[in-house]
Amino acid sequence: MKKIIYKKIKKYRREKMNKNKFMESYIENLQRITLKNFAETSDKDRYFALCDTIMELINQEWRNCKNRTRRSRKAYYFSAEFLVGRSLGNNLINLGIYDEVKEILSEIDIDFESIENFEDDAALGNGGLGRLAACFMDSAATQKLDMYGYGVRYREGLFKQKIENGFQVEGGDHWIKDGDGWSIRVESDSKIVKFRDQTVKAVPYDMPMLGFENEQVNTLRLWQAEPFEEFDFSYFNNFQYDKAVEEKNRAEDITRVLYPNDMQREGRVLRLKQQYFFCSASIQDMVSKYKRYFDHDLQFEDFSKYHIIQLNDTHPIIAIPELIRVLVDENGIEFKRAVEITKNTFAFTNHTVLQEALESWPKDIMLEVCPRCFEIIKKLNENLVKEFKEKGLSEEAIDPYRIIRFDQVRMANLAIVMSKSVNGVAKLHTQILKDDTFKNWYKLMPEKFNNKTNGITPRRWLVYSNIKLSNFITEKLGSDDWKYDLTKLKGLEKYLDDEKTLEEINQIKFENKKDLAKYILENEGISINPNSIFDIQVKRIHEYKRQHLNLLHIINLYHKLKKNPDMDFYPTTFILGGKAAPGYFRAKAIIKLANEIARVINNDEEVNDKIKVVFVNNYRVSYGEKLFPAADISEQISTAGKEASGTGNMKFMLNGALTLGTYDGANIEIFENAGVENNYLFGAKVEELNEIYDSYNPKEFYYKNEDIKDAVDTLLSGELNDNDSYMFLDIYNCLINPQGGEKADTYFVLKDFEDYKKTHEKINKEYSDRLTWARKSLKNIANAGYFSSDRTILEYAKDIWKL
Numbered sequence: 001m002k003k004i005i006y007k008k009i010k011k012y013r014r015e016k017m018n019k020n021k022f023m024e025s026y027i028e029n030l031q032r033i034t035l036k037n038f039a040e041t042s043d044k045d046r047y048f049a050l051c052d053t054i055m056e057l058i059n060q061e062w063r064n065c066k067n068r069t070r071r072s073r074k075a076y077y078f079s080a081e082f083l084v085g086r087s088l089g090n091n092l093i094n095l096g097i098y099d100e101v102k103e104i105l106s107e108i109d110i111d112f113e114s115i116e117n118f119e120d121d122a123a124l125g126n127g128g129l130g131r132l133a134a135c136f137m138d139s140a141a142t143q144k145l146d147m148y149g150y151g152v153r154y155r156e157g158l159f160k161q162k163i164e165n166g167f168q169v170e171g172g173d174h175w176i177k178d179g180d181g182w183s184i185r186v187e188s189d190s191k192i193v194k195f196r197d198q199t200v201k202a203v204p205y206d207m208p209m210l211g212f213e214n215e216q217v218n219t220l221r222l223w224q225a226e227p228f229e230e231f232d233f234s235y236f237n238n239f240q241y242d243k244a245v246e247e248k249n250r251a252e253d254i255t256r257v258l259y260p261n262d263m264q265r266e267g268r269v270l271r272l273k274q275q276y277f278f279c280s281a282s283i284q285d286m287v288s289k290y291k292r293y294f295d296h297d298l299q300f301e302d303f304s305k306y307h308i309i310q311l312n313d314t315h316p317i318i319a320i321p322e323l324i325r326v327l328v329d330e331n332g333i334e335f336k337r338a339v340e341i342t343k344n345t346f347a348f349t350n351h352t353v354l355q356e357a358l359e360s361w362p363k364d365i366m367l368e369v370c371p372r373c374f375e376i377i378k379k380l381n382e383n384l385v386k387e388f389k390e391k392g393l394s395e396e397a398i399d400p401y402r403i404i405r406f407d408q409v410r411m412a413n414l415a416i417v418m419s420k421s422v423n424g425v426a427k428l429h430t431q432i433l434k435d436d437t438f439k440n441w442y443k444l445m446p447e448k449f450n451n452k453t454n455g456i457t458p459r460r461w462l463v464y465s466n467i468k469l470s471n472f473i474t475e476k477l478g479s480d481d482w483k484y485d486l487t488k489l490k491g492l493e494k495y496l497d498d499e500k501t502l503e504e505i506n507q508i509k510f511e512n513k514k515d516l517a518k519y520i521l522e523n524e525g526i527s528i529n530p531n532s533i534f535d536i537q538v539k540r541i542h543e544y545k546r547q548h549l550n551l552l553h554i555i556n557l558y559h560k561l562k563k564n565p566d567m568d569f570y571p572t573t574f575i576l577g578g579k580a581a582p583g584y585f586r587a588k589a590i591i592k593l594a595n596e597i598a599r600v601i602n603n604d605e606e607v608n609d610k611i612k613v614v615f616v617n618n619y620r621v622s623y624g625e626k627l628f629p630a631a632d633i634s635e636q637i638s639t640a641g642k643e644a645s646g647t648g649n650m651k652f653m654l655n656g657a658l659t660l661g662t663y664d665g666a667n668i669e670i671f672e673n674a675g676v677e678n679n680y681l682f683g684a685k686v687e688e689l690n691e692i693y694d695s696y697n698p699k700e701f702y703y704k705n706e707d708i709k710d711a712v713d714t715l716l717s718g719e720l721n722d723n724d725s726y727m728f729l730d731i732y733n734c735l736i737n738p739q740g741g742e743k744a745d746t747y748f749v750l751k752d753f754e755d756y757k758k759t760h761e762k763i764n765k766e767y768s769d770r771l772t773w774a775r776k777s778l779k780n781i782a783n784a785g786y787f788s789s790d791r792t793i794l795e796y797a798k799d800i801w802k803l
């Protein structure tokens with residue numbers, strides 16, 4: 001059934017893609033926006049004209065979708081982050097005209113790649129949580145689900161990372177300074193958002209979210225803050241220019257910059273203003289459209305029949321009291337009924353069990369930003385406490401449930417009471433939510449809790465970024481149906497014992513590694529050998545993700561190679577990358593350590609034909625697109641129980657890397673699907689860590705294990721230079737010499753070191769059996785189908801949204 005629809009649509013695309021017409025309108029656009037002759041135009045001009053031409057091409061379908069879905073039940077994905085990355089290549093892939101457009105451009109001597117590289121990443125997110133939202137937008141459209149995205153149009157995305165003398169230096173990311181080819185400003189849908197001390201205008205910018213070759217175009221609506229009144233002319237006329245622009249700046253400040261903390265709450269007034277700003281505008285938008293298109297029912301009886309809001313973590317939870325406020329204050333609904341409507345409208349996703357990420361807002365800050373919402377929350381809290389007391393619970397027994405305690409608003413509690421669904425993002429994570437993080441809630445309302453294991457979109461993370469592997473799969477399967485039903489990859493298993501196929505797999509990986517080596521030489525100035533093992537760890541820098549475990553192991557390995565140059569060893573290139581939150585000293589120390597190890601090893605001629613270390617600069621979505629296809633080993637080494645799911649692990653797997661990972665997050669499900677024997681599992685499990693938590697003493701490991709002692713001591717031996725920043729001392733201390741009441745080695749780096757080292761030795765030995773390796777790689781690719789975000793989004797739609 002699906003297949004037939006798909007074929008028909010594809011044909012429609014090809015017919016519609018009239019090459020001459022496309023070329024004509026492209027050149028017309030180019031000249032219109034530049035007032036130049038074709039030959040005089042720059043790459044930048046050519047990029048923007050291409051965006052325009054594509055936006056024209058999809059305009060009708062986009063409007064059709066908007067019109068068709070006006071009166072249907074829709075899901076609304078509320079997220080403070082959408083880490084979209086670049087759009088050009090992905091949009092062309094989803095339109096099914098990637099090759100054609102490349103051809104057209106080459107006919108007029110335009111190199112597609114140089115145009116493509118002109119596009120800045122839309123880095124409107126920090127990491128996994130934001131990228132998940134972007135993958136969901138792609139999958140919802142591909143699965144023809146009517147899902148609307150609501151978020152913030154940050155003027156500055158996540159900072160650009162530069163490495164100077166081995167240290168991270170943050171730079172601005174004004175990604176739209178030259179324009180924005182993928183958004184439409186919908187001035188007429190602007191909303192007014194009122195804070196206690198300020199009133200601003202919220203202007204929506206709509207980005208089209210294209211389904212894969214299926215004519216569905218969903219909308220991602222991002223709000224930008226602007227002054228309510230453009231200019232105070234009384235100041236201006238009195239030559240008080242500063243005062244005149246002051247209000248304008250104060251309004252624009254709200255969406256000026258994305259907070260760069262991943263997994264760390266930011267208790268600032270401006271951050272809550274950001275959250276309230278986009279939630280208020282979005283709720284108003286939904287309510288006003290409801291009134292416009294459903295005017296038969298101004299009583300809002302049916303509001304929750306047509307709207308389901310998925311809250312992406314705690315950041316958009318303020319939308320809950322905001323909906324109640326709009327219903328009660330602006331539409332005359334009785335409080336009790338407004339609460340009922342609201343309870344049927346919201347669903348909540350949790351993304352971490354780390355306490356420092358669960359938001360709670362001091363009463364004072366809430367009163368300063370949105371006093372009426374605080375009043376509503378207070379009432380909800382009182383009702384809850386009253387209900388519990390009537391059930392016979394003591395004050396103490398009620399404490400864990402209180403929405404407000406010690407003058408702090410606990411956002412997760414607010415979301416759990418007021419939502420119809422609470423979900424985690426991988427099996428183990430959801431289990432920990434039930435057993436631990438939210439155990440009290442789970443006891444009370446078990447039916448609300450459910451798991452939705454994360455996924456990734458195969459269009460961006462394979463079809464677009466790994467063309468060679470993508471074509472190979474289509475050829476082997478005899479069809480490209482797998483692009484929208486990724487479980488079809490399972491069909492590749494029939495080649496598991498076919499030597500020719502396995503050699504092809506190795507050849508494709510080798511080609512991709514050559515491409516990456518070239519890119520790294522150009523961008524990092526380091527030459528690496530594509531015949532070596534590419535071992536890659538890219539993700540935000542965080543202690544729980546344990547990049548320092550990786551680095552300590554590299555130090556020890558380096559020393560062994562120095563001592564024993566003839567040691568049996570398969571040349572290996574260790575690649576690391578990721579950003580540290582600007583205020584996170586220890587994460588920055590880890591970056592300095594990586595760069596310092598790279599400097600020492602890469603300059604040591606005795607070993608640098610066997611081992612190289614690269615810290616890639618400014619890791620981001622578009623860099624990931626080059627890294628994942630080229631990896632042999634995917635490092636997923638978080639402390640068991642700490643990584644809620646991980647999604648990078650899935651991108652590596654889909655591209656044929658073997659996972660070197662702990663029993664954590666979705667790694668577990670990767671091992672289950674592809675077979676643990678086709679990957680490299682190591683380290684302590686959650687249960688064991690829970691058991692030894694109080695008695696754990698990392699010094700025992702340090703004294704008993706020479707390799708650990710060697711690696712840890714090197715932090716202070718003088719062999720590595722941290723330029724008097726005390727950064728390496730800080731890493732040393734956190735492992736075995738804790739300061740100021742901190743617990744030593746909270747993330748069990750030393751405990752897992754030995755097993756990690758042994759597993760690396762195993763990898764190094766087994767890699768030389770190239771066919772067996774390729775077989776394992778193919779096993780992983782063939783079983784990556786479960787990790788498509790198409791599967792995830794369909795589960796949300798079926799179990800929670802009832803779309």
Ligand code: GPK
Nearest residue numbers: 128129263351352643644645646647
């Ligand atoms: C979780 F809580 C958070 C957060 O603030 N930011 C973030 O990126 C990540 N996450 C988890 O750390 C990952 O394990 C998970 O795969 C991802 O969210 C998506 O669910």
